[in-house]
Amino acid sequence: MKHLVVFDVPSIKDYVFGTDRLVEIRGASALLDHLNRIGTERFLKTALGDTAVDLVFAGGGASQFLLNGDEGRIDDVIEELKGCFVKESRGGLRLVSGRAEMVRGQYRESLASAFMRMKQEKEENPFRSTPAMHSGLIRECDSCSGMATTVEEHAGDEVILCDTCHRKLDFGRTNKGLWRGFEEFLDSRGANDTFERPTTFEEIGSSSKKAGYLALVYADGNHMGKIIRSIDDRKQFAFFSQTIDTCIREACHEALAESLAIPAVRADILLLGGDDLLVCLSADAAFPFAISVADKFHEKTKARFGRSGLAPVGTREEGVTLSLGIAFGKSHTPFFVLLEQAEELLRSAKRGGSCDVTANDSYVPSYIDFHDTSQFNQVHVHDSRERFLTRRHVRHELHFHCRPYSLDQAHKLLQHAAAIVASDLPRSRTIRLRQAPFLGKMNGTIECLKLIGRVKEKGQRQVLLDALNELDCLTSLPWRDLEGTVCSTALVDLIELTELMR
Ligand SMILES: [Zn+2]
Structure with a gap:
């Protein structure tokens, strides 16, 4: 009998990013990638035999297989595989699965029912990546506040870690993980460059x-x-x-x-x-x-x-x-x-x-x-934009940004930010330009005209005018859609990007 089996790892982000240390993040990411793309197939083939295992796809933590064999045996092997994920990650990762009989000519239906079962399993056993509880007298793990078991040294600091986090660090040190794929890509291009990988x-x-x-x-x-x-x-x-x-x-x-x-x-x-x-x-x-x-x-x-x-x-x-x-x-x-x-x-x-x-x-x-x-001192982007980048008046609204950008517009924004950087326009000038729209609809326009008019160097002035023109913010400087009830400007976005690039 053929079975369609789907696997997934819930709460990937809690596991991979449950720390502020780069080396643990990439260790966790590498371990997950390894278990997902190599470990799972290898485990299934060892347990069920090479010919019984047909890998459809594995990547990004999820995978899909067609497995041949007795239902009971397959379920046992899947349970063993789940144990292996927990063991390999020292309790940090959990694997969930959904299995459905593969009915000939009904792939889509079988897949839907496998997914449905996996979803059920996820919902019935919500999982939080929590290492062993600590008693209050024992030192906490520096990364996740679980029970610390190991002292390690990293980037000149002494760090005290729990089993789960130590496993990430250890795996990150001994495995290149995702960076290996990048190096293989460079090799395949015959590029001699080796790029230094940061440690923090x-x-x-x-x-x-x-x-x-x-x-x-x-x-x-x-x-x-x-x-x-x-x-x-x-x-x-x-x-x-x-x-x-x-x-x-x-x-x-x-x-x-x-x-x-x-x-x-x-x-x-x-x-x-x-x-x-x-x-x-x-x-x-x-x-x-x-x-x-x-x-x-x-x-x-x-x-x-x-x-x-x-x-x-x-x-x-x-x-x-x-x-x-x-x-x-x-x-x-x-x-x-x-x-x-x-x-x-x-x-x-x-x-x-x-x-x-x-x-x-x-x-x-x-x-x-x-x-x-x-x-801004807001955690959510939406709150920053509402509080600081939007102003509502009785008859109109001012938006001090035009985000998000289509790829075409993003190209233009980048090109003109780069041109401003290259023109050496003084930072004091660009910072004041960034502030101008916040003076209001009319005063913003007056301030922009004044600031641009005062740019002595003709080339620098032209760079600004070209940028605003192409971002549709020149006709009613610095506003777009002055006729509508919402006026927005790309000027703040442009200068913010400029400042990050110089
Ligand atoms: Zn920890």
Whole structure:
């Protein structure tokens, strides 16, 4: 009898990012990637025999298999595999599964029922990655407050860790994890460059032009659930998910190699696979990296799905796109704050994409949202924008930003921010320009005209005028849509980006 089995690891982010130390994060990420993409298949083949195991897809923590054999035996092996995940992660990771009989010609139905069972298992046993409780007299783990068991040294500091966190650190030290994939990519290109991998977030922060700042870029595929639901056989599922996984890895590696070609830039890959990407890098490199990843991913999926009969129908013309969120902050910002903001920005980018005029049932354009948390003392991006970047009047509303940006607009924003940096326009001038819109609708215009008029150097003035013109903020300087009830401006976004790049 054939069985379709799906696996997933719930609360991945709690496990991988339950610490502020880079080496533990990447150790956790590497261990998860290893168990997901290599460990699971190996375990099943050893237990059931090579020919009984057909891997459909594994990546991003999830996997799918067709298994041949007796129902009872398969269930036993799945239970053993779950034990292996707990053991390997010292209690940090849990595997959940759903199994359904594979009825010939009814792949989609079998998959839906396997997913349904997995969902049930998740809901019935909610899981929190909590190591052993401590009694109050025993030292707490420096990373997660669990019961500490080991003393370790890292980056010159003594750290006291629990079993789960120690396992992450240990795995991170002895395994290159996601960085290995990047090095293999560089080798495959015949590139001789070896890039230095940072060991701490502080190291990434101090590599930025704006010292002490770093960025977290979070991306994931648009419309994925919808496309997957339209797939009706194993071959198509395997082709689709493998193509997406390959495209996101390639796009990430290529864009990262471009970023790291700038000698000062430092970056690390924190999550990569499935349709997800999370990269931490120098603040000035983040926006160009994000745009490049989005472009490359779209080109690659368009090319591969366009020429394959196996591609799901909706992907053949336009491929698949990404949404991206970039959270900028100081390198000592608690990691979970940056991560939550990156997630919030990603959701905002997705909303932007689905509201775009070109969006339809099978295509959503790429959107990017970004936020510099150090400018505001709010945890949520939405609160910062409501409190500081929006002003409501009786007849009109002022929005001091135009985020999220479509990929086209993001290109323009980046190009003009770079031009302003290159023009050497004094920082005092750009900072005052950034403040101008906050003076109000009329006064903002007057202040902008005054400030731009006072720029003596003709070239520098032209750079500003070109930027505002192309961002549709020149006619009613600095506002867009002055006729409507909502006036917005891209000027603040432009200057914020400029300041992160110099
Ligand atoms: Zn711990």
